[in-house]
Amino acid sequence: MSRALFLSPKSCKLLLSSFLLFCNLLIKLILTFNEFDISRSFIIMEKTCGMKIFRNFEEILDYAIDKEMEEIEFYSNLAGRMDRKHVSVLFHNIALEKTGRVLQLENLKALKAEFDTNDVQDMKLAGKMVDIDHQKSDLSYQEALILAMKREKEKFKFYLEMSECAINEECRITFLNLANDEARQKLKFEIEYDEYVLIEN
Amino acid sequence: MKEFNSLDDILDFAINEEQMAADFYTDLAAKMQNQEMKEIFEQYALEEIGHRPKLEAIKKGKQYKVAEDKIVDLKIGDYLIDVDAEKTNITYQEALILAMKKEKAAFKLYNDLATITTDMASKKVFLMLAQEEAKHKLRFEIEYDNNILTEN
Numbered sequence: 001m002s003r004a005l006f007l008s009p010k011s012c013k014l015l016l017s018s019f020l021l022f023c024n025l026l027i028k029l030i031l032t033f034n035e036f037d038i039s040r041s042f043i044i045m046e047k048t049c050g051m052k053i054f055r056n057f058e059e060i061l062d063y064a065i066d067k068e069m070e071e072i073e074f075y076s077n078l079a080g081r082m083d084r085k086h087v088s089v090l091f092h093n094i095a096l097e098k099t100g101r102v103l104q105l106e107n108l109k110a111l112k113a114e115f116d117t118n119d120v121q122d123m124k125l126a127g128k129m130v131d132i133d134h135q136k137s138d139l140s141y142q143e144a145l146i147l148a149m150k151r152e153k154e155k156f157k158f159y160l161e162m163s164e165c166a167i168n169e170e171c172r173i174t175f176l177n178l179a180n181d182e183a184r185q186k187l188k189f190e191i192e193y194d195e196y197v198l199i200e201n
Numbered sequence: 202m203k204e205f206n207s208l209d210d211i212l213d214f215a216i217n218e219e220q221m222a223a224d225f226y227t228d229l230a231a232k233m234q235n236q237e238m239k240e241i242f243e244q245y246a247l248e249e250i251g252h253r254p255k256l257e258a259i260k261k262g263k264q265y266k267v268a269e270d271k272i273v274d275l276k277i278g279d280y281l282i283d284v285d286a287e288k289t290n291i292t293y294q295e296a297l298i299l300a301m302k303k304e305k306a307a308f309k310l311y312n313d314l315a316t317i318t319t320d321m322a323s324k325k326v327f328l329m330l331a332q333e334e335a336k337h338k339l340r341f342e343i344e345y346d347n348n349i350l351t352e353n
Contacts, residue, residue, distance in 0.1 A: 180332045
C-alpha cells in the first residue's frame with residue numbers, strides 16, 4: 001500500500017531553506033573552481049530556486065530597473081482592465097510614479113555608488129517577487145489588489161536592504177526614498193482593499 | 202472631540218496623535234528584548250516626535266488653505282483607533298496590530314490633508330508625513346509576518 005508523505009508548512013519551509021542554502025554553496029563552489037572572484041559578486045536567491053549572480057553594483061541596478069519596467073507594464077495593464085474608474089486611475093498613477101523611479105535608478109548608475117559587498121552578499125533579495133503569477137489574464141479586482149500589495153511589500157524590503165548596503169550617502173538616501181515610495185503605494189492599495197473589497201464581502 | 206470644526210482642530214488632533222504614538226513606541230522599545238526591534242521602536246518614536254514641529258509650523262504659518270466644506274468631509278472617526286485603555290499587559294502581537302492600525306490611520310489623515318490643501322508647501326509636508334507613516338506601518342507588518350505569523 002502506498003503511503004503519502006505529509007509535511008507540515010514549517011517542515012516544507014525548512015526543507016526549502018536547506019535546499020536554497022545547498023544551491024548557494026554549490027554555485028559558490030563552481031564559481032571558485034572557475035576562478036571567478038566571488039568576493040566581488042552578489043547573489044540573489046529567489047524562492048523558485050532561480051538564482052541571480054551579480055558581478056557588480058551596476059548589474060543590481062539593472063535588475064531593479066528591469067523589475068520597475070515589469071511593474072510599469074503590470075500596472076498599466078491592470079489600469080486598462082479595471083472597470084472602476086478610480087482604481088484604474090490609482091494603478092495608472094502608480095505606473096507613472098514607477099516611470100520616474102526608473103530615472104532615479106538610472107541616475108544612481110551615473111553616481112558609481114559604492115556598496116558594502118559583504119552586506120550585499122548576505123541579502124536574500126526578491127524572494128517572493130517571482131512567485132506571483134502576474135501573467136494570469138483573468139485577475140479579479142480583489143486578486144489584482146492582493147498581487148499589487150505583495151509586490152509593493154517585496155520591493156520595499158528590496159530597497160530597504162539596498163539602502164543598508166550603501167556606503168555612499170546620496171545613494172543610501174535614494175534607496176530609502178524608493179523604499180518609502182513602495183510603502184506608500186502598498187498602503188494605498190491596502191486602504192482600497194479595506195474600503196471596497198472587505199466591505200463588499 | 203466629536204468632529205473637526207477648523208483646520209486648527211485637525212492639526213491639534215494630529216499633534217496629539219503623534220505624541221501618543223511616540224509615547225507608545227518609547228514604551229514598547231523599553232520592553233523589547235530583540236535589539237533590532239528595540240532600535241526600530243526608538244527610531245520611530247523619534248520620527249513621530251519630529252513630526253510635531255512640522256505640524257506646529259503649519260499651524261503657526263497659517264498658510265495652509267482649504268475650503269470649509271472640505272473640512273466637514275474629514276471625519277474624526279476615520280482616523281481614531283479604538284484602544285482598550287484599561288488593558289495594561291498587551292502582548293507583542295497586540296502591540297504590533299495596534300501600531301499598524303495607528304500608522305494606517307495617520308497615513309490616511311495626512312494623505313487626506315495633502316489632497317484637500319491648496320498650499321503647495323503644506324501639501325509637501327503632509328505627503329512627506331504620510332510617506333513616513335506608511336514606512337512605519339510596513340516595517341511593523343514585516344515584523345508581524347516574520348515573527349508572529351511564523352510562530353503561529
